Amino acid sequence: MVVSVVMKAIVYIRVSSEEQVNGNGLERQLETVTSYCRQNGLQIVQTIKDEGKSASKGKHINGGELGKLLSAIRSGTYRKHALVIEYLDRLSRQGFEQTFAILSDLRKNEVELHEAKNNRVIRSLDDLGTGILTIVDAYQAKEYSAKLSERIGKAWRKKRENVIRGEALTRKCPAWLTVVPVLNENGKVETRKFQKNAEMVAVVQEMFDLAAQGVGSLNIFKKLNGRLHGLSRSWINTTLANRAVLGLYKSANGDLVQLYPQIVSQSVFDAARLAISARVRHNKKVRGGRYNSDRVDNLFSGLVYDITEGDPRPMHYQRVTKRGQVLSAEYLRTEQSGDGRKPHSIRYQCFEHEILSFLESANWKAIAGSTESDEYKHAVAQLEGVLGEIDKARRVIAHKTEAMEDPALDMATLKVFASQIAKAEAAIATLTEQKEALQTEVDTARAACEALYTPERLLELVRQADSSAAYDLRLRLKSEIAKRVSKIDMDFGKWQAVITLSNGFREFVLFQH
Numbered sequence: 001m002v003v004s005v006v007m008k009a010i011v012y013i014r015v016s017s018e019e020q021v022n023g024n025g026l027e028r029q030l031e032t033v034t035s036y037c038r039q040n041g042l043q044i045v046q047t048i049k050d051e052g053k054s055a056s057k058g059k060h061i062n063g064g065e066l067g068k069l070l071s072a073i074r075s076g077t078y079r080k081h082a083l084v085i086e087y088l089d090r091l092s093r094q095g096f097e098q099t100f101a102i103l104s105d106l107r108k109n110e111v112e113l114h115e116a117k118n119n120r121v122i123r124s125l126d127d128l129g130t131g132i133l134t135i136v137d138a139y140q141a142k143e144y145s146a147k148l149s150e151r152i153g154k155a156w157r158k159k160r161e162n163v164i165r166g167e168a169l170t171r172k173c174p175a176w177l178t179v180v181p182v183l184n185e186n187g188k189v190e191t192r193k194f195q196k197n198a199e200m201v202a203v204v205q206e207m208f209d210l211a212a213q214g215v216g217s218l219n220i221f222k223k224l225n226g227r228l229h230g231l232s233r234s235w236i237n238t239t240l241a242n243r244a245v246l247g248l249y250k251s252a253n254g255d256l257v258q259l260y261p262q263i264v265s266q267s268v269f270d271a272a273r274l275a276i277s278a279r280v281r282h283n284k285k286v287r288g289g290r291y292n293s294d295r296v297d298n299l300f301s302g303l304v305y306d307i308t309e310g311d312p313r314p315m316h317y318q319r320v321t322k323r324g325q326v327l328s329a330e331y332l333r334t335e336q337s338g339d340g341r342k343p344h345s346i347r348y349q350c351f352e353h354e355i356l357s358f359l360e361s362a363n364w365k366a367i368a369g370s371t372e373s374d375e376y377k378h379a380v381a382q383l384e385g386v387l388g389e390i391d392k393a394r395r396v397i398a399h400k401t402e403a404m405e406d407p408a409l410d411m412a413t414l415k416v417f418a419s420q421i422a423k424a425e426a427a428i429a430t431l432t433e434q435k436e437a438l439q440t441e442v443d444t445a446r447a448a449c450e451a452l453y454t455p456e457r458l459l460e461l462v463r464q465a466d467s468s469a470a471y472d473l474r475l476r477l478k479s480e481i482a483k484r485v486s487k488i489d490m491d492f493g494k495w496q497a498v499i500t501l502s503n504g505f506r507e508f509v510l511f512q513h
Helices: 025-039 065-074 096-108 128-164 198-212 217-227 233-239 266-277 348-361 364-370 374-403 411-453 456-462 471-484
Strands: 008-014 043-050 082-085 112-115 120-122 177-183 189-196 248-250 256-258 304-306 313-322 325-334 345-347 485-491 496-501 506-510
Touching: 008 025, 008 065, 025 043, 025 082, 043 065, 065 096, 096 112, 198 217, 198 233, 198 266, 217 233, 325 348, 345 348, 348 456, 348 496, 348 506, 364 411, 374 411, 411 471, 456 471, 471 485
Parallel strands: 008 043, 008 082, 082 112, 304 485
Antiparallel strands: 112 120, 177 189, 248 256, 304 313, 313 325, 325 345, 485 496, 496 506
16 A cells, blocks of 8 residues: 655745735735645645745845744755745745755755745756746846835835925824815815914924923923813823924834924924933933922022032932921032032022022123133134144145146056045045034034123023012023023032133122021
């Protein structure tokens, strides 16, 4: 009696994009290869899937399940098995060389390749017919991938052009936008565009302005709650990190593409993110206590240091409470150092009164013209040096280029001159990067000095900053102070504060104790 041996089969199916993963590509392939195995007496022992893996770029082999399968085949795990696929392009779209390499591995390790849709078995490439068909299939698969990439590229370029004209690519949009239809002359929908919700745009812009000034999400929520239309505090946190306000959309592959109308400038977005980052602890939690009420309690947060002895220690605002009841006492207290140094404190109202009195009475014109900051001088000196090096390199290039025009020069000299020109050009590229960075430093330092020439806004706010001042008024005052004051060093041995302004000018304020 003859006992027939049923060949065991491994089924491999693949789709190459997130869109196909969400469609019916895998199900269709599985149905095709399963039917083929049933009709040809193959016993399926394993089904392997690659979802969202491109064969034209080899991602299904490098990092995909097919790569693991081929490694197992090369180790001899699947000898005398059949590998069943829908089409040859499920294995490769990288041309016939790559395809032949895979087929060669299968043949060497006694694995038959079954192409279900064409009802074809590839056991060997030695016969002319199989070789020609395989080459044609591999070539067509590669050409298909190239044309598909080209079509997708053209489609996205067209979409980007449409975005520039204001067309909406999706009906999904952030809370400050809506998608509205655009009708043609026949009254039919021709396209759709994003439309700004003026009220919500103003809310989002105010959120970023407040965040850039150091206000936490809780107090932003309190301030804007009546205008958020049910949106939560977590929405505020998410939006403050969302580059959709810059008009950007994160695509499936992680790229940022311009999609929405921009409603917040890059500088304001960066300032808000910087302020938020400055309040994050090592455990990734946002530091609390800066604005713990509807009033900006501390106008000088992050500026005041205790320099009485040893290294400077930050001073923080504290309220004295008893059994949950807030007493009238409010202090600036030295942060504990852990090294045995005594912490100090001063009544906050006294401190604020004296510092604001100095800011109001200061001769700002004299202060502004008294000196340029050390940072500004240093940055200018460095910038001048770099500009000099760039000019020197350019002169080398001009001189060597002119010299190379001499027809009497031999080849060796020409090569030396060409090398010197290339070296000078590389130096210019590096120096140009340094120049741009230094120019930014100079502009920043100059802006800090220029802030001292325009104290009118500060003085206007100082004169209104009594104990009943509104939250947003004190917030603006705090922002104006931060523009002009670099730090305030408190010496409790002398009971004096040393105010260092943005241009390096220092002034002393004495306290009674």
